[in-house]
Amino acid sequence: MKPRPRVFVTRVIPDAGLDRVREACDLDLWEDDMPPARDELLRRVAGVDGLLSLLTDRVDDELLDAAGPQLKVVSNFAVGFDNIDVPALTKRRLPAGNTPGVLTETTADLAFALLMAAARRIPESVDYVREGRWKTWGPMLLMGVDIHGATLGIVGFGRIGREMARRGRGFGMNVIYHDVHPATPGEEAELGARRVEMDELLRDSDFVSLHVNLTEETNHLIDADALRAMKPTAVLVNTSRGPVVDAGALETALRDGEIFAAGLDVTDPEPLPVDHPLVAMPNCVVVPHIASATRVTRDRMAAMAAANLLAGMRGERLPTPINPEVYE
Numbered sequence: 001m002k003p004r005p006r007v008f009v010t011r012v013i014p015d016a017g018l019d020r021v022r023e024a025c026d027l028d029l030w031e032d033d034m035p036p037a038r039d040e041l042l043r044r045v046a047g048v049d050g051l052l053s054l055l056t057d058r059v060d061d062e063l064l065d066a067a068g069p070q071l072k073v074v075s076n077f078a079v080g081f082d083n084i085d086v087p088a089l090t091k092r093r094l095p096a097g098n099t100p101g102v103l104t105e106t107t108a109d110l111a112f113a114l115l116m117a118a119a120r121r122i123p124e125s126v127d128y129v130r131e132g133r134w135k136t137w138g139p140m141l142l143m144g145v146d147i148h149g150a151t152l153g154i155v156g157f158g159r160i161g162r163e164m165a166r167r168g169r170g171f172g173m174n175v176i177y178h179d180v181h182p183a184t185p186g187e188e189a190e191l192g193a194r195r196v197e198m199d200e201l202l203r204d205s206d207f208v209s210l211h212v213n214l215t216e217e218t219n220h221l222i223d224a225d226a227l228r229a230m231k232p233t234a235v236l237v238n239t240s241r242g243p244v245v246d247a248g249a250l251e252t253a254l255r256d257g258e259i260f261a262a263g264l265d266v267t268d269p270e271p272l273p274v275d276h277p278l279v280a281m282p283n284c285v286v287v288p289h290i291a292s293a294t295r296v297t298r299d300r301m302a303a304m305a306a307a308n309l310l311a312g313m314r315g316e317r318l319p320t321p322i323n324p325e326v327y328e
Helices: 015-024 038-044 061-067 086-091 104-119 122-130 159-170 185-191 198-204 224-229 247-255 295-313
Strands: 006-009 026-029 050-053 073-076 151-155 174-178 193-195 207-210 235-238 261-264 284-286
Touching (some): 006 015, 015 295, 038 061, 050 295, 073 295, 104 122, 104 261, 104 284, 151 198, 159 207, 224 247, 247 261
Parallel strands (some): 006 050, 050 073, 151 174, 235 261, 261 284
C-alpha cells in the first residue's frame, strides 16, 4: 500500500479544509494559538511532502533546505504572500498557492466598518458609556465627521478597492481613486469613481482607504508628508499591509491633529504591542487583522488552501498558484 503523503499545517484552520487534508494525508498539525517558533518550524517541515503555511511563517531558502528535496508544494492560507520568497520556490520548480477572491467583499465590509467607527467615534462612545461618564445628552459630546456626501479616496483600485467604491457610492460619497493601472471608462462609470493623482487624492479626500500590495514602492507610502497633505478632518483606513503606513508618522499626525482619526486592521509591527502609543489614542481604532474573519469566508479560504495542497502533492496544477511560471 502506497504511504500517505506527509504534510505540516502550521495552525488550526477551519474543518472545511482541515478534514480534506486529514482524509488524504499523514497530518502533523500545530495546535497552539501562537505560530511555531522558527526552530520548531524548521524541525517540523523536515521530510514533509506538503506545507500549509500562514502569513506568520517565513517560507524561504532556509526552510526549503530544512524540508528537503521531496517537498512538492507550499499552500498559503491567505491572499497575501509577503511571507513567501516566491523566487526561491520558483527556482526549485516548487509551486505555491494562495486563496484569492474569496475575501474581497468581506474585507471591504471591514474597511467600511473601520471608516464608520473612526468617523463617528464609536469605540470612544462605547468606552464613555462603560466608564459611567454618560450623564446627559450634550450638544458638544463626541462629535465626529459626516460620511454621507463626503469624498472617499481609494488607494489601490483592485478587487477590494472597487468593492470599497461600491460601499461608498451607497452612502452617496464622491469616490476618487489612485492606481497605476487605471480602470476603464466603463468600469469607472459603473462604480461612480474618478482616477486622480496621489497628491490630489490626499488633498481632497475626507477618507483615505488603502488597498495596495506591499512592495518597495508602497512601503511607507503614507509617511509624514502624505499625512500633512491630508485634511485635518480626514480619516485614514488601512486594511492592506501594516508597513504601507509609517506608524511613527501616523502617531504624530493623530496627536497633533494633522488628521482626525485612523482605523487600522493591519499594523507595523504586527501585532501592535499593547503599550504602543497608537493603541491608547482615542482617535485610532485598532483591530487585530480580522478583515477576513467571518465563518463563511474562512471556510472558503480553508477549502482553497486544502485544494492547492492536495493538487500539488498529486503533481497537478494548483487551482490558484502564486508562481504559475513553474508550469511553463
